[in-house]
Amino acid sequence: MPATRVPFQDLPLQIRNLRPEIDAALQAVLAHGEFILGPEVAIFERQWAEFCHVTHAVGVGSGTDALHLVLRALGIGAGDEVITVANTFIATAEAISYAGAKPVLVDCRIEDYLIDPAAVAAAITPRTRAIIPVHLYGQPADMNTLAALAQKNGLALIEDAAQAHDAAMADGRVCGSLGLAAAFSFYPAKNLGAFGDGGAVTTRDEPLVRQLRLLRNWGSVVKYHHEVQGFNSRLDTLQAAVLSAKLRHLADWNDARRTAAGWYRSALAGCPGLVLPVEAPWTGRHAYHLFVVRLPGRDRDSVARELASRGVQTVVHYPVPIHLQKAYADLGLRQGAFPCAEAAACTILSLPMFPEITQSQVAYVADSLRAVLAG
Numbered sequence: 001m002p003a004t005r006v007p008f009q010d011l012p013l014q015i016r017n018l019r020p021e022i023d024a025a026l027q028a029v030l031a032h033g034e035f036i037l038g039p040e041v042a043i044f045e046r047q048w049a050e051f052c053h054v055t056h057a058v059g060v061g062s063g064t065d066a067l068h069l070v071l072r073a074l075g076i077g078a079g080d081e082v083i084t085v086a087n088t089f090i091a092t093a094e095a096i097s098y099a100g101a102k103p104v105l106v107d108c109r110i111e112d113y114l115i116d117p118a119a120v121a122a123a124i125t126p127r128t129r130a131i132i133p134v135h136l137y138g139q140p141a142d143m144n145t146l147a148a149l150a151q152k153n154g155l156a157l158i159e160d161a162a163q164a165h166d167a168a169m170a171d172g173r174v175c176g177s178l179g180l181a182a183a184f185s186f187y188p189a190k191n192l193g194a195f196g197d198g199g200a201v202t203t204r205d206e207p208l209v210r211q212l213r214l215l216r217n218w219g220s221v222v223k224y225h226h227e228v229q230g231f232n233s234r235l236d237t238l239q240a241a242v243l244s245a246k247l248r249h250l251a252d253w254n255d256a257r258r259t260a261a262g263w264y265r266s267a268l269a270g271c272p273g274l275v276l277p278v279e280a281p282w283t284g285r286h287a288y289h290l291f292v293v294r295l296p297g298r299d300r301d302s303v304a305r306e307l308a309s310r311g312v313q314t315v316v317h318y319p320v321p322i323h324l325q326k327a328y329a330d331l332g333l334r335q336g337a338f339p340c341a342e343a344a345a346c347t348i349l350s351l352p353m354f355p356e357i358t359q360s361q362v363a364y365v366a367d368s369l370r371a372v373l374a375g
């Protein structure tokens, strides 16, 4: 393999830049030793709730658990249906399965890869209890239409905001505040990432908060007294300390991602055979977790290989939609069920995107991609 000229992302660089702040945060936790639900967890929860313009955040073990525990806390389970989109990370569907409910998949819009509200409307049955839109790649789903649909049908609207820290609608409302509850992931590679797994639920619903605090801690608030059967899924104190330190930089990092997206757009404008990401009319602030282009009519995998041979790392998010995964064969859905999700899976490519990416790195990626597509 040739040397990497542009990595897909560069977490070690980000951590080198923050080392003194991170070290201080970690040292404080090591000094008091309250590694589980220590004071830094409540501090971060308050900061994260404020950042998301809601009253509460509940730290949990991962983004997957955030989704799972919200469904449990709402009493959604066996016999219930939850609608989500076919082109997401598998965790969205698995959280529904963990709760005992059935994931009902629908197609996305090909323009922006976001869940199609018309398809959601068509999938609602008397068993439907909730809709989980995914703010894919950092762009809010069509939450105005989905909220109206949820309201009309008495359904819980739960955001999968794992890729959308600080994304916002055109009217300024931020992801994490747009439904009954939202699930965030702090997996290291997300826009706000811990040094391991972590997640949070944001909501304004007090009874839900109480239930989530029980469920994440074996059903107990008072030690050794268990009100319900729960789980072991807390946000670690060390991770909360890291997240508070990194949160101070999140808005600037997302600005830098948007700047990089702008560089890509000008460098790749008019490139034949290439479809750039589209910002939907309702989007106010795209978080550019990923910068995903589409290469219709091309052999995407060979383009990715040629880019790799020029030292450019790319990834596909995601190559197989949920309904075509072996893990979900029991849904009984075949090729052709969701044409847009399937078309996207075959043609999308995520280009390097991280806050520290330089203009010359973006130029190198764009030049390489133009050369590969022309060749």
Ligand SMILES: *Cc1c(COP(=O)(O)O)cnc(C)c1O
Pocket: 062, 063, 064, 065, 088, 089, 091, 092, 134, 160, 162, 163, 184, 185, 186, 187, 197, 198, 199
């Ligand atoms: C990362 C991610 C998750 C899962 O989060 P974890 O913290 O890794 O469990 C769920 N949904 C989407 C869309 C994601 O990108």
